[in-house]
Amino acid sequence: MAVRTVFIAILIAITARVSSPELEHIWSLWETPSDLVRVALGAVVCGWLFVHLFILPNDADSYRTWLYLGLVILPLSVLCAVVIW
Numbered sequence: 331m332a333v334r335t336v337f338i339a340i341l342i343a344i345t346a347r348v349s350s351p352e353l354e355h356i357w358s359l360w361e362t363p364s365d366l367v368r369v370a371l372g373a374v375v376c377g378w379l380f381v382h383l384f385i386l387p388n389d390a391d392s393y394r395t396w397l398y399l400g401l402v403i404l405p406l407s408v409l410c411a412v413v414i415w
Contacts, residue, residue: 331393333400335383340407342379345372347414 349372351358351365359366387393 331386331396333404334387334396337400337404337407338379338383340404340411342376344407344411344414345375345379347411348372349375 349368351369352362359369387396
């Protein structure tokens, strides 16, 4: 469960970073519609991922799958987060 939580938290951080506006202040969103769409879509994705943090898998096989997948995708997601930042 910890691997799943850390992975989803990293996905939220990556999504928030990628969907942030190009200019430095938030009020510049109204100047460029593409920034507004990107920030709105990023906020929706971050919210969806945040909700999935609290929806736990139903059976033992799901936990096992997350454990095995986590050994592979967790280091890759950390590497991706470091490269994007």
